Amino acid sequence: MSTLLGVWSPGARQVAVVWSAVTAEPDAERTGDVTLSPMTAEADGWWSCTLPHAGDGVPIDYAFSIDGGDPRPDPRSPWQPRGVHAPSRTFDPAAYPWGDGDWRGTRGGRGVTGGVVYELHVGTFTPEGTFDAALAHLDHLVALGIDLVEVMPVSAFDGPWGWGYDGVHPYAVHHAYGGPAAFQRFVDACHERGLGVGLDVVYNHLGPTGNYLAEFGPYFTDAHHTPWGPAVNLDAPGSHEVRRWIIDNAARWLRDFHVDALRLDAVHELRDDSERHILAELSDEIATLATELGRPLDLIAESDLNDPVMVTPTTEGGLGMTAQWDDDIHHALHVALTGETEGYYADFAGGTEAWPEGGSLSVLAKTLTDAFLHDGRVSTFRGRPWGAKVDPEARSGHQFFAYLQTHDQVGNRATGDRISDSVSPGQQAVGAALYLLSPFTPMVFMGEEWRASTPFAFFTSFSDEALADAVRHGRRAEFAAHGWAEDDVPDPQDRSTRDASVLRWAEAVTPGHVEMMHFYVALMKVRRTEPDVASGDLRATSVQVDEDARWIIMSRGNVHVIANLAGRSQVVPFSGEVAKVLASWGRAPIIRGEGVRLDGHDVVVVRTF
Numbered sequence: 233m234s235t236l237l238g239v240w241s242p243g244a245r246q247v248a249v250v251w252s253a254v255t256a257e258p259d260a261e262r263t264g265d266v267t268l269s270p271m272t273a274e275a276d277g278w279w280s281c282t283l284p285h286a287g288d289g290v291p292i293d294y295a296f297s298i299d300g301g302d303p304r305p306d307p308r309s310p311w312q313p314r315g316v317h318a319p320s321r322t323f324d325p326a327a328y329p330w331g332d333g334d335w336r337g338t339r340g341g342r343g344v345t346g347g348v349v350y351e352l353h354v355g356t357f358t359p360e361g362t363f364d365a366a367l368a369h370l371d372h373l374v375a376l377g378i379d380l381v382e383v384m385p386v387s388a389f390d391g392p393w394g395w396g397y398d399g400v401h402p403y404a405v406h407h408a409y410g411g412p413a414a415f416q417r418f419v420d421a422c423h424e425r426g427l428g429v430g431l432d433v434v435y436n437h438l439g440p441t442g443n444y445l446a447e448f449g450p451y452f453t454d455a456h457h458t459p460w461g462p463a464v465n466l467d468a469p470g471s472h473e474v475r476r477w478i479i480d481n482a483a484r485w486l487r488d489f490h491v492d493a494l495r496l497d498a499v500h501e502l503r504d505d506s507e508r509h510i511l512a513e514l515s516d517e518i519a520t521l522a523t524e525l526g527r528p529l530d531l532i533a534e535s536d537l538n539d540p541v542m543v544t545p546t547t548e549g550g551l552g553m554t555a556q557w558d559d560d561i562h563h564a565l566h567v568a569l570t571g572e573t574e575g576y577y578a579d580f581a582g583g584t585e586a587w588p589e590g591g592s593l594s595v596l597a598k599t600l601t602d603a604f605l606h607d608g609r610v611s612t613f614r615g616r617p618w619g620a621k622v623d624p625e626a627r628s629g630h631q632f633f634a635y636l637q638t639h640d641q642v643g644n645r646a647t648g649d650r651i652s653d654s655v656s657p658g659q660q661a662v663g664a665a666l667y668l669l670s671p672f673t674p675m676v677f678m679g680e681e682w683r684a685s686t687p688f689a690f691f692t693s694f695s696d697e698a699l700a701d702a703v704r705h706g707r708r709a710e711f712a713a714h715g716w717a718e719d720d721v722p723d724p725q726d727r728s729t730r731d732a733s734v735l736r737w738a739e740a741v742t743p744g745h746v747e748m749m750h751f752y753v754a755l756m757k758v759r760r761t762e763p764d765v766a767s768g769d770l771r772a773t774s775v776q777v778d779e780d781a782r783w784i785i786m787s788r789g790n791v792h793v794i795a796n797l798a799g800r801s802q803v804v805p806f807s808g809e810v811a812k813v814l815a816s817w818g819r820a821p822i823i824r825g826e827g828v829r830l831d832g833h834d835v836v837v838v839r840t841f
Contacts, residue, residue: 235283235322239296239306240473241448242277246270249281250303251294254321263293271296277449277473289327295319296448304444305401307451307477311412312388312404315695316442320404325488328416332423332490336527339426344493344530345555345630346768347379348668348756349430349675351638354383354409355393356688356733357678363410363418369737370425376681376749377756380428382495382532384639386415387434390441391693393730395639396432397497398439398692402481412489419490430493430532431485435478435510436464436501441696449473456503466504479514483521486529493530493554500536511542515552530554532633538604538619543631555673558632560605564596565636565663568797570654574714576613580605582779593784593797597775600670600786603632622770629671630768636663637677639688646711646721648689648733650680657683657744658833661751661817662795665835666786668755669765669793671773681752682740689722691730700725754815758837762814764789790840794821796830803827808840 237249249271253264271279283292291311295303305312309320335341350373358365373381387399392408405412419429437460438445445451450470456463465474485491496511504510515531522529533556535542544550560580567573567580571592582592599605606619622632635641642650652660660683668674679686690707694700708721722729739745759765764772765788776785782798785806791814794804805827813821815837822829828836 234285235292236280237271237283237294237306238274238278238280239271239308239448240276240278240477241296241298242470242473243449244279244298246299247279248297249283249294250297250319251283251292254291254293268297277470292322293319294322298447301447304447305442307445307448308480309388309401309404311407312401313407313411315407316388316390316400320401323412325412325416325484328413328420330416330420330490332420335423335426339423341423341426341428342379343528344380344428344430344532345628345673346766347428347673348377348759349380349382349633349673350376350378350678351382351635351675352384352678353395353639353688354386355396356730357735358737359734361393361408361734363414366418367421370421370427372740373427374425376676376753377760378427378676380430380493381422382430382493382675383432385432385434385497388442389439390695393691393693393727395643395690395692397434398441399434400439400442400444402433402435402438403484416489423490428492429490430495430530431489431491432495432497433482433485434497435481436498437461438464441694441699451477458501458503460501463501463503466502466510467506471506475510475513478510479517482514482518482531486518486521487525492528493532495532495534495557496553497534498536499533499542499553509551511551511553512546515546519552532556538606540603540620540622540627543627555631555633557638557675558599558603558634558672559641560603561599561632561634561667561670561672562636562638562641564592564599564605565667566641566651568592568596569651569659569663572654579611579613593777593779593782596666596784597777600666600775601770601773603627603629603672603770624770627770628768629770629773630673632672633675634667634670634672635675635677636660636667637680638675639677642677642688643690646714646716648687648722650684650687652680652683652685653687656833657748658817658831658835659797660748662784662797662833662835664752665755665793665795665815665817665837666784668752669759669786669788669791669837671768671770671788673768674759676752679735682745682749684735684745685739686733686736688733689729690724691722691726691733692724693727693730694725751815751817755837758791758814762788762791762839764791791837792840793835793837794828794830795835796832799832801829801831803829808838810838811841812839813837814839 271281306320310323311321355361385396388401388404452462453465453468533553546552573581603622607621611618783804786793818834821836
């Protein structure tokens with residue numbers, strides 16, 4: 233047995249691999265003698281080398297030296313146990329004894345679209361911040377009614393803690409989370425409980441430290457620019473192998489780690505003028521892989537474009553994504569509940585040229601029925617028309633993710649404060665009922681279900697002091713422009729910022745928190761058991777509002793969400809004959825012929841005959 237290594241470096245004159253075997257001692261690891269082995273030039277800029285047998289199950293640490301330069305980690309490194317600057321380590325994904333089998337059939341697992349998704353950050357889900365520690369809380373997600381766990385990026389990044397969007401090794405599972413074997417155990421454990429697993433992947437940029445790709449080849453291009461600098465090379469010379477690097481990475485997570493779905497970060501920053509866009513190519517290849525594996529595989533886009541072409545099949549000229557995040561729904565909910573109108577929230581306040589009818593509840597009603605507010609109309613924030621209409625005949629509401637909170641919408645605030653810091657429990661309950669019972673695919677952000685008191689702040693742990701200082705001062709300067717005092721913005725490099733963001737699981741069963749969790753459970757039961765709510769038919773959803781009285785009724789067939797957003801008790805006009813109360817936040821509602829009397833900031837879900 234031997235180890236075959238390969239690397240793409242089309243401009244290199246010579247490439248060597250610097251390697252050593254790694255053996256386990258009782259309390260530590262031991263690396264053998266370091267060996268330098270020349271590599272052989274292959275076709276299309278590839279180099280290869282076969283290393284001698286190091287022993288069954290013995291991993292190898294290795295790095296590549298280009299033209300005599302410093303050894304660099306593998307662009308396709310499967311594991312970086314000593315940090316992003318250190319050698320890569322081999323990992324055999326086939327060695328894991330999977331036990332999931334036909335988990336959908338035996339465990340009743342559901343697909344992504346139409347189910348309930350739970351966004352989770354491994355590093356703050358538990359104090360330990362590891363996959364193995366997270367296993368203890370999977371049964372909580374099952375009891376809650378979750379169908380798929382969407383894990384924030386796990387690619388290796390500099391330092392022990394961070395959000396993961398500064399990853400520089402897309403093929404490697406961050407070592408502080410437990411490494412690749414721990415991720416396999418996590419996925420297997422989720423499947424054992426009937427939970428699907430989605431993974432957030434970042435192909436639009438790499439982090440600022442530990443990124444050595446440009447030394448290997450044309451992974452980036454100056455033909456396009458992104459907020460992070462030169463774009464990943466998707467259409468310039470050499471782009472064929474870069475595209476392959478991306479597509480092979482996606483296939484690896486789905487095939488070797490049994491992941492069910494990938495969430496693609498900020499796809500509008502994948503700048504590609506090729507005849508065939510990278511997303512369409514990826515979609516078709518993943519569809520082929522799904523047929524090969526005999527199980528559904530899904531791609532979920534984060535897109536700022538508000539264009540349904542994203543979720544239109546490639547056979548119809550679209551980009552073929554299964555679903556996409558829909559920030560318009562979040563923004564409309566947030567403005568309706570909090571009254572915040574700064575920045576991009578201004579478009580959702582109503583009473584502007586973009587929405588002359590006026591009133592944030594009217595804006596919310598449009599997003600709950602049409603998916604997008606900006607569907608060709610003017611966005612005052614952007615200063616131009618934006619988006620395109622969703623055809624309810626062609627597209628299902630399940631193809632759009634709805635949410636009250638996400639890592640972005642919480643973490644990109646100055647202090648990482650959650651919506652529960654700005655609204656009453658009743659107001660959050662209203663927001664939860666509207667999005668969880670909407671025609672869209674709902675997504676819960678971790679801890680939201682029990683009204684977690686912990687923030688989710690932006691945090692990093694860069695080892696480069698100059699970079700750390702730049703991040704620290706840059707973030708504080710950004711919020712200083714909006715009136716924040718420097719000392720009020722958490723230092724992203726201070727470990728206490730990360731530690732403060734760790735969920736406090738004991739809260740979930742304490743007064744002031746457990747009530748919200750019970751309500752979320754009730755709503756998810758309604759979604760699972762009521763066919764009218766389970767449907768993604770946008771045509772079967774209607775919304776009534778009264779801007780002055782501050783009430784809203786969302787009807788999904790014979791199921792109705794009746795909500796009072798006013799701070800006072802009132803009768804919400806409703807003429808339907810109520811057959812059953814399916815869920816209620818506050819005191820039992822008083823249902824009379826003229827309507828439903830609700831307390832201030834209250835909501836009830838009913839089924840009519």
